[in-house]
Amino acid sequence: MTAAAIEARSVRRTFRVRGGMLVPDRNIVAVDDVSFEVPAGGVLGVVGESGCGKSTLARLILGLLPPTAGEIVVDGQRVADMDRRARARLIQPVFQDPFASLNPRRRVRDIVGLPLAAQGGLSRREIASQVEAMLERVGLARDMADRLPTQLSGGQRQRVAIARALVLRPRIVVCDEPTSALDVSVQAQILNLLAELRRDLNLTYLFISHNLAVVEHVATEVAVMYLGRIVERAGTEALFRAPQHPYTRALLASVLTPEPGLGVPDVGLGDSLPDPANIPGGCRFHPRCPVAIDRCRHVAPSLTRLPTGIVECHLVVA
Ligand SMILES: Nc1ncnc2c1ncn2[C@@H]1O[C@H](COP(=O)(O)OP(=O)(O)OP(=O)(O)O)[C@@H](O)[C@H]1O
Numbered sequence: 001m002t003a004a005a006i007e008a009r010s011v012r013r014t015f016r017v018r019g020g021m022l023v024p025d026r027n028i029v030a031v032d033d034v035s036f037e038v039p040a041g042g043v044l045g046v047v048g049e050s051g052c053g054k055s056t057l058a059r060l061i062l063g064l065l066p067p068t069a070g071e072i073v074v075d076g077q078r079v080a081d082m083d084r085r086a087r088a089r090l091i092q093p094v095f096q097d098p099f100a101s102l103n104p105r106r107r108v109r110d111i112v113g114l115p116l117a118a119q120g121g122l123s124r125r126e127i128a129s130q131v132e133a134m135l136e137r138v139g140l141a142r143d144m145a146d147r148l149p150t151q152l153s154g155g156q157r158q159r160v161a162i163a164r165a166l167v168l169r170p171r172i173v174v175c176d177e178p179t180s181a182l183d184v185s186v187q188a189q190i191l192n193l194l195a196e197l198r199r200d201l202n203l204t205y206l207f208i209s210h211n212l213a214v215v216e217h218v219a220t221e222v223a224v225m226y227l228g229r230i231v232e233r234a235g236t237e238a239l240f241r242a243p244q245h246p247y248t249r250a251l252l253a254s255v256l257t258p259e260p261g262l263g264v265p266d267v268g269l270g271d272s273l274p275d276p277a278n279i280p281g282g283c284r285f286h287p288r289c290p291v292a293i294d295r296c297r298h299v300a301p302s303l304t305r306l307p308t309g310i311v312e313c314h315l316v317v318a
Helices: 054-061 084-090 108-119 124-137 142-146 154-166 184-201 212-218 236-241 246-254 294-298
Strands: 004-017 026-039 043-047 069-074 091-094 172-176 204-208 221-226 229-235 304-306 309-311
Touching: 004 054, 004 204, 026 043, 026 054, 026 069, 026 204, 026 229, 043 054, 043 212, 054 069, 054 172, 054 204, 084 091, 084 108, 091 154, 108 124, 108 142, 108 154, 124 142, 124 154, 154 184, 184 204, 184 212, 204 212, 212 236, 212 246, 221 236, 221 246, 229 236, 229 246
Parallel strands: 043 204, 043 221, 091 172, 172 204
Antiparallel strands: 004 026, 004 069, 221 229, 229 309, 304 309
């Protein structure tokens, strides 16, 4: 059996949001008792509507946010026990908007070299040569090294962000909507690059996207999140061929809607997104579920294990 590169064990994260005059404080459950494993070399795609907890999960895995309960283990080590530099050598992020995440006043060579410099122990010459090799690896020409982010296209900027993420040779990359801010024509190039790098460098990805077509293209396994919980998880092929949860089915139907940009996919379940400060009792999906039965209103479904994965729905039997 392959060792897990990422393990989430009963992870929960809540946020306390201050109210105001006459408005009480609210407790938001952004991630609610989530467990999964990603084998080394795998890609777990995480999908779900805006606000379902995808980015919070990414920040928990990266160690940028501590869990309220549960634990995260990457490459056999508890994230909570690692210092920043050790974490940086093991796990790196690629975020949605490379323009926001790259310092506009620094040249590409400094942006990509910074993680190496921060680790210490390398000469300037060694850093320069590793940066050059990495820029070449992500398909950027040599003369790009002296440019500023403002002098690059969106796709080139995301290549710089990928080079910066990989320059320490991490084992795990958390991609949070890495192509959502890019033109459609550039998205495929970046996805292909990420797939190629994973193969060549034996990387493991947690790949977050609201775009199911993208996830189908890159993921080996898919987790579907709804109001902080993983309501279905299965191998990519099985999930797209035979979705079990009514929410997954609604999400898949939304792939056919012509909305390639950012925002809320039209899942055909009405306009209003569910509120994580006010999670319904019983099955949390029941108010929007087209096939809910009386039991769904009162009893939260437990997890059902199927040959192809797991699902939380009263109507699915093993
Ligand atoms: N720092 C925070 N303080 C308070 N609430 C937060 C914080 N971060 C996230 N939340 C809330 O937690 C819930 C989950 O947010 P999260 O950003 O993880 O969702 P998401 O699925 O990534 O959404 P999107 O696709 O819009 O980025 C939301 O209701 C959000 O408002």
